[in-house]
Amino acid sequence: MRHLKAPYPFNTIRPRFVAGIVDGLVFWPLSFVTTALQHSEPSAWTGALWPEVYFMTFWLHSVLMHWRYGGTLGKLFCDIRVIDHYSGARLTLWQAFVRDSVYVAITVLLFAFGTLVELLDLSPEGRWPPRPAPPLYVALKWTFGSIFWSWLLAEVTVALLNKQRRAVHDLIARTVVIRVA
Numbered sequence: 001m002r003h004l005k006a007p008y009p010f011n012t013i014r015p016r017f018v019a020g021i022v023d024g025l026v027f028w029p030l031s032f033v034t035t036a037l038q039h040s041e042p043s044a045w046t047g048a049l050w051p052e053v054y055f056m057t058f059w060l061h062s063v064l065m066h067w068r069y070g071g072t073l074g075k076l077f078c079d080i081r082v083i084d085h086y087s088g089a090r091l092t093l094w095q096a097f098v099r100d101s102v103y104v105a106i107t108v109l110l111f112a113f114g115t116l117v118e119l120l121d122l123s124p125e126g127r128w129p130p131r132p133a134p135p136l137y138v139a140l141k142w143t144f145g146s147i148f149w150s151w152l153l154a155e156v157t158v159a160l161l162n163k164q165r166r167a168v169h170d171l172i173a174r175t176v177v178i179r180v181a
């Protein structure tokens with residue numbers, strides 16, 4: 001790995017957290033647009049599609065920014081970069097994609113779930129009079145929620161338990177996050 005300038009280059013837990021907040025703020029206006037478009041369209045397909053467009057835009061931003069600039073807007077703001085673990089070089093497009101592949105997979109599964117709920121009219125939310133949630137809806141919602149929170153817990157636990165603060169997605173993609181200032 002190339003020589004790193006920062007005194008503690010792997011001390012990135014706090015900047016990664018702040019970077020996530022900054023990235024969320026960058027995409028916050030798009031979430032309002034997505035919500036407005038989702039509720040203004042009468043088509044079930046459009047209602048199911050808009051949230052997924054939002055999430056896929058976020059992950060596309062993440063993959064392309066990691067590949068081209070070494071980090072998302074939040075990471076660039078916090079002076080941290082993602083580099084190849086072995087060579088210290090910029091990420092390849094493949095590494096950037098693999099790094100976010102689990103999040104992309106979860107988003108695709110949520111897209112399938114959202115489409116199924118909309119097309120089969122399973123959602124009890126927003127109905128009057130209120131009706132009980134169908135068992136399939138409850139089972140799918142709990143399953144996808146459990147997958148997401150389990151993955152997030154694994155990411156944080158692994159990052160806290162190794163010296164280079166590499167999360168599971170960093171291990172999979174052979175990357176590491178470093179401070180550059």
